Amino acid sequence: MESPHVIKGPDALGSLLSAARNLADKGAIRDEIVTGIYGVSAGICREAVSYQDKKKLGSTYKLDRIVTSKVWGFPIMLAGLGLVFWITIAGANYPSGWLASFFSWIEGYLTAGFEAVNAPSWLHGVLVLGLYRGTSWVISVMLPPMMIFFPVFALLENFGYLPRVAFNMDRLFKKSGGHGKQALTMSMGFGCNAAAILSTRIIESPRERMLAILTNNFVPCNGRWPTLILLSSLFMVGASATGALRTFSTALVLMGIVLVGITVTLTVSWVMSKTMLRGVPTHYTLELPPYRRPQIWKTIVRSSKEKSLNVLTRAIIVAAPAGILTWILGNVVVGGDSVLNHMAAFFDPFAQLLGLDGFIIMAFILGLPANEIVLPILLMGYMSSGAMVDVQGIGSIKELFLSHGWTWLTALNMMLFSLLHYPCGTTLVNIYKETKSLKWAVLSAVIPLGIAIAVTFAIAQLARLFGWV
Template sequence: MAASIEREDIHRLHAIARQVRTEYKKPMRDGIVEKIYQHSQSIAEEVTSRSERRRIDWDGRLDAILTSRYFGFPIMLALLGAVFWVTIAGANVPSGLLADGFGWLEGKLTDLFMWAGAPAWLHGILVLGLYRGVSWVVSVMLPPMAIFFPLFALLEDFGYLPRVAFNLDRLFKKAGGHGKQSLTMAMGFGCNAAGIISCRIIESPRERMIAILTNNFVPCNGRWPTLILLSSLFLAGAVGIGANVTAAALIVVGMVLFGIMMTLFVSWALSKTMLRGVPSHFTLELPPYRKPQFGRTIVRSVYDKTLFVLKRAVITAAPAGIVIWLLANITVGDQHVLDHIAGWLTPFAHAIGLDGYILMAFLLGLPANEIVVPILIMGYMASGAMVELDDMNALKTLFLEHGWTWLTALNVMLFSLLHYPCGTTIYTIAKETKSVKWTVLAALIPLSIAVAVCFIVAQVVRYFGWV
């Protein structure tokens, strides 16, 4: 009888303990972690001694500001805006110089082909298609990347990016995700494929899947040039200084914030539908601040990021230039194949504030986001050749001649920010999830959101007659 009562008491205690763990999981865990750190600090104080002249705790003072509930986000936005401002203001002049240099070399190549008696179709494929496509990628993408990536790397080397993750941690918890998702999202700013792989640090399969499905909503290396370019063309123009550049930088910051908002919203929606569950917790230990090694950091970022992305863009843009030239010079009936494809896509594209050529550029740009704009430029040319760009004004004129407005530029930026991942990222998702279902959803979810957002924006702007 006593043994039976004892077993009942034990079962009752276990039930109470389970209830306490369920109802007070977060406070208990946070309290335990806090006690561990307090105990560790007390041990450290007992076994260490300090000189009379106490050393200023600069890390603590900086963290009190940079991770503050009131100042953390404004400082984060200000730093991001400053990086974009410097990038936009500094990229125009070198882009123009590179375009002039490539234009001069193209003239020499044309003279060479004429001297050799090469047929017109060979000159068209190699010079007007391949060479102009590659030269456009280099002249437009290299200057902003050569400025943006080193600046971003310096912030990372300083130790600021973990503070960004710390500031975003509580937002991801509220959205039903894992706090580490802020770290994987930060990796996505460099490359979404790398961000997908970094999701391995999330132990929970449910929260890892949420992080994988939403990593695409932050702009990667391939989409930064498109966002910066269009904001520069339609807000900063060719001036390169003053309030126009500031407005362009703020637009890019707004795009980044919108991408983060979509990440949180989709994470919340997934956690309430297909991926229900209780968010888990983690402790993020902030690394100490470091004095940036400017020379080493800049060289490493140029080599590891700028040249890597540029190489991938050139490799994919070269065959794309040839394909576009062929499509634009093969005639079916009274129209080129390129015009047939664009015409077929135009009704749907117009409904979402784009045109058939823009939509076709995104479809053909699936291998890499870097080549979307070069493909678009080539597609706009009736002969399939790219326009000779003496400066950014010539590019803006080309867009305006094809019916672009500020709405078109805005929706191209929104669609670029939100649409499906590039081919490399989709392949990485398939390898990480080992599921056709989740891989397809990883492409369809952002695509459907991109179409919906662009449609709503286009219809609202047109309804009020703002264009």
């Protein structure tokens, strides 16, 4: 097809100026370039390439017309995301309970051993009630979801669907001033934000890469999934919902949380592209790879080894000292109360404005090294002795939360604060290494924290204004 702006006639200069004006008026320079490139490429392909199985190629084109269409593209994406969540939640509940019971059984023997050798109570508290319980909680809560979520997500990638997601998201990121490849780095963030920061190297433009770095935190990483899954199941789903209906409802809530994160990502990208990071979105050509039959066993083993176990190892390394520190803060008494209670009381007035409490703020502060330990620290803080509650099921956790004045608003705002607040310590270090700038590293923490405070404050005040709590 001939371009409407092709230069014709003897007056080449006039034709060139006319074509330039038409392109500028329509804002279609990029589209004209892409159309021209692909027109030439398609002609070369028709002349030089022959296909042995034209039916297979035709089925690929037909499938792409559906999964990348403006009508069905996004509904299919949301349905796929919901299916991944549903599989993760349904498959992780029972293994998590089994692991918790197993670690509780071992703890009984550890306690008996300490008593047999007449070990000091403080040593038992530090090593068993602090270190052991903290790490065992992280393992029992994190390992089952990771062993399901990462392989399922990797199978979608192996099938060739993630590039189609990036293609669908390209229009939104272009309008927000970002880059289509940001969708790929955002997908990486579902596993680990620290690794996703490194993946932004695929974006050539420094400006658009900076946008991807600053907004990647708004995608919930694996360290935040346990908190989001637990709270949505306990407080966001009706008590009458049981079995498959409860799992399905929890998956819908998680989808809503993810959509909030994506909306914030696009909004912040748009604002930054109009202020601190002005510029024109660069040309983005995405080659859609052919669909492939996933290598199921190989993909499961590789993703479990390279992603699940690596993330879990990092979480344990961070959780061990954090558990010890939390136990010490909860058991060192000053002025008739523990240091942890004093710290929580200091933050409580501010936290109440956000629909939270002082212990929740303390958990996020102490959980800076890794998001995986925020929930364990919160549980440890709620125990008057400073030791983590011996959880026998999620029902006992809900009772503990309710006894500390939790409502649906507390749960919702903690989920939103967990989604939107500053990145973990490892991610901040990676941001500094990638940007070579303390300014951008600080902004990558300050911007999300400011948004988290503003959103939770607004929701808390509206809920109280209308008498919903």
